[in-house]
Amino acid sequence: MKLQGKVAIVTGGASGIGEATVREFVREGARVVIADVSDAGAQLSQELNDAGFDTAFARADVSDEAQVIKMVALAAQRFGRLDIMVANAGIGAPGMNIAEMPLEHWRRTIDINLTGVFLSNKHAIARMQQQGQGGAIVNVASVLGHVGAPNAAHYTASKGGVVNITRSLGVSHAREGIRVNAVCPGFIDTPMLGPSGTPTREHYIAAHPIGRLGRAEEIAQAIRFLASDDASFVAGTSLLVDGGYTAQ
Numbered sequence: 001m002k003l004q005g006k007v008a009i010v011t012g013g014a015s016g017i018g019e020a021t022v023r024e025f026v027r028e029g030a031r032v033v034i035a036d037v038s039d040a041g042a043q044l045s046q047e048l049n050d051a052g053f054d055t056a057f058a059r060a061d062v063s064d065e066a067q068v069i070k071m072v073a074l075a076a077q078r079f080g081r082l083d084i085m086v087a088n089a090g091i092g093a094p095g096m097n098i099a100e101m102p103l104e105h106w107r108r109t110i111d112i113n114l115t116g117v118f119l120s121n122k123h124a125i126a127r128m129q130q131q132g133q134g135g136a137i138v139n140v141a142s143v144l145g146h147v148g149a150p151n152a153a154h155y156t157a158s159k160g161g162v163v164n165i166t167r168s169l170g171v172s173h174a175r176e177g178i179r180v181n182a183v184c185p186g187f188i189d190t191p192m193l194g195p196s197g198t199p200t201r202e203h204y205i206a207a208h209p210i211g212r213l214g215r216a217e218e219i220a221q222a223i224r225f226l227a228s229d230d231a232s233f234v235a236g237t238s239l240l241v242d243g244g245y246t247a248q
């Protein structure tokens with residue numbers, strides 16, 4: 001098992017890529033704090049604990065520093081330490097022409113997708129520094145942190161920010177044994193993408209040379225790789241897991 005004895009927090013762990021990551025992590029031996037604004041996180045924690053795994057639920061909005069502090073404290077209280085932070089929580093706010101985009105729409109996306117990553121990284125790294133035994137951070141960015149898309153100024157700016165904060169923290173903390181990396185998914189079949197059969201989904205499928213959307217489990221495996229000692233020489237990078245989307 002690749003994560004035996006490790007304690008992890010997965011933000012946005014109640015659904016989609018986060019949920020798949022929680023399931024992958026417990027299978028690989030980790031104890032996991034599932035952090036989310038949704039009650040589905042409590043149900044997932046209960047289900048996994050009933051199956052013999054060790055998880056806890058933290059109700060936390062990642063854009064609120066007080067709640068992030070409590071979330072990190074819960075890992076320490078419940079499991080005694082923190083080894084891995086997966087900063088995955090994010091929203092795919094509706095696309096909009098910038099000329100019509102209310103400031104509030106921009107701010108909400110940046111607050112959750114970028115400031116949420118800043119706060120989750122800040123408090124996880126502080127805890128890891130206190131422990132003095134290194135750690136691993138995996139931020140969930142997007143292909144849209146590397147390339148543009150129509151009517152997505154807010155989302156692409158937030159994810160471009162995640163790619164670059166990852167570089168910056170990666171070089172800042174590598175010597176402390178804290179590896180900070182990001183995964184950049186292509187379009188993945190999660191609730192964020194909406195119901196199947198819609199024109200938008202058909203458009204997304206066509207945009208991937210591999211000819212389909214990604215599965216949440218395929219992103220979870222990449223996150224697990226970066227979080228584990230298998231990635232012991234990987235720092236400050238963004239791993240594209242995108243079915244060839246950005247290679248075209």
Ligand SMILES: NC(=O)c1ccc[n+]([C@@H]2O[C@H](COP(=O)([O-])OP(=O)(O)OC[C@H]3O[C@@H](n4cnc5c(N)ncnc54)[C@H](O)[C@@H]3O)[C@@H](O)[C@H]2O)c1
Pocket residue numbers: 011012013014015016017018035036037038060061062063088089090091092112116140141142143184185186187188189190191192193
């Ligand atoms: N689905 C895709 O195509 C895709 C592609 C690239 C990147 N991503 C990124 O992957 C991450 C996960 O997305 P997903 O597709 O699994 O979406 P999802 O909607 O299935 O899951 C997102 C989870 O985050 C939680 N969340 C939302 N705001 C939060 C907040 N403020 N604090 C804490 N939790 C919050 C939601 O409750 C939900 O459980 C996001 O950062 C998203 O931008 C998704």
